[in-house]
Amino acid sequence: MVFPDMFTASDAYERFMGRWSRQIAPQLLTFTRLEDGDAVLDIGSGTGAMADAVVAASTSATVVGIDPSRAFVDAATARRRSDRATFEVGDGQEMRFASDRFNRTVSLFVMNFIPDPRKALDEMIRVTKHGGTIAAAVWDYGDGMEMLRDFWDEAVAHNPSAAARDERHMPLGASGELATLWRAHGLIQVVEEPLVIEMAFSSFDDFWSPFREGQGPAGAYVTSLSADQRGQLEARLRERLSTDPSGALRLRARAWAVRGVVRKR
Secondary structure (H helix, E strand, C coil): CCCCHHHCCHHHHHHHHHHHHHHHHHHHHHHHCCCCCCEEEEECCCCCHHHHHHHHHCCCCEEEEEECCHHHHHHHHHHCCCCCEEEEECECCECCCCCCCEEEEEEECCHHHCCCHHHHHHHHHHHEEEEEEEEEEEECCCCCEHHHHHHHHHHHHHCHHHHHHCHHHCCCCCCCHHHHHHHHCCCEEEEEEEEEEEEEECCHHHHHHHHHHCCHHHHHHHHHCCHHHHHHHHHHHHHHCCCCCCCCEEEEEEEEEEEEECCCC
16 A cells, blocks of 8 residues: 555644544544444554544554554554554555454545555455454545535636546545445445535635645645746635635535445355
8 A cells, every 4th residue: 555655744644634534533433333342453544533533432442553654653653542552554455464353444535545445445354353344434525525626626727737636536435436345345234424524724724725735636736836826726716715704714524434344254
């Protein structure tokens, strides 16, 4: 599981997407049906949002987070809330864990960045016990994730050649795609649901400044622009995004979540 360089700076990622991962992680965990005493595997653990949710929601569940980025693993370890959470560098497509080890395997906003998500799902099934749950969530880039939808709509209007980089083209982000993948790999009792949060920005700069730090496809696009082009895009977004008198703004963010149960092998 090799992420591009756009996902290596843990502090910048936390300002860009990590704070929203922390807001939606408890919803995915509830959807996953965590129970006390569960052993949980977190694929693409990032800065530790899902692991924090596991620790907060239980008294005895343990969680192992794996991520290809050493910087993210170090950041998650430094900020962890409990020794029930551990983190290590790992590849979701080829894991070191024994078969049938975990009760729950989860992945938050990662499946569409894994080079071979089918191989990763096979590995997730292998390390999850019979009757255990595998769950994942991916942003609805095409419609429901307003922060990125507003950004890419204006980026493409400003520069039509940016259309090829629009995250609406990323795999697994549309309704039904994750569920189709889960069923194709033999998981049973497959359920897909939307998870929705409100992104609250204190100001337009709170919205815009993380894009300038190069995180994710949108941030990578911004840093590829000249200073003049960035200024033009910023102006378009300022005009598009209405704010209340305090300067704050609120945007909806929807993700599609899926869960399935591992059948007896």
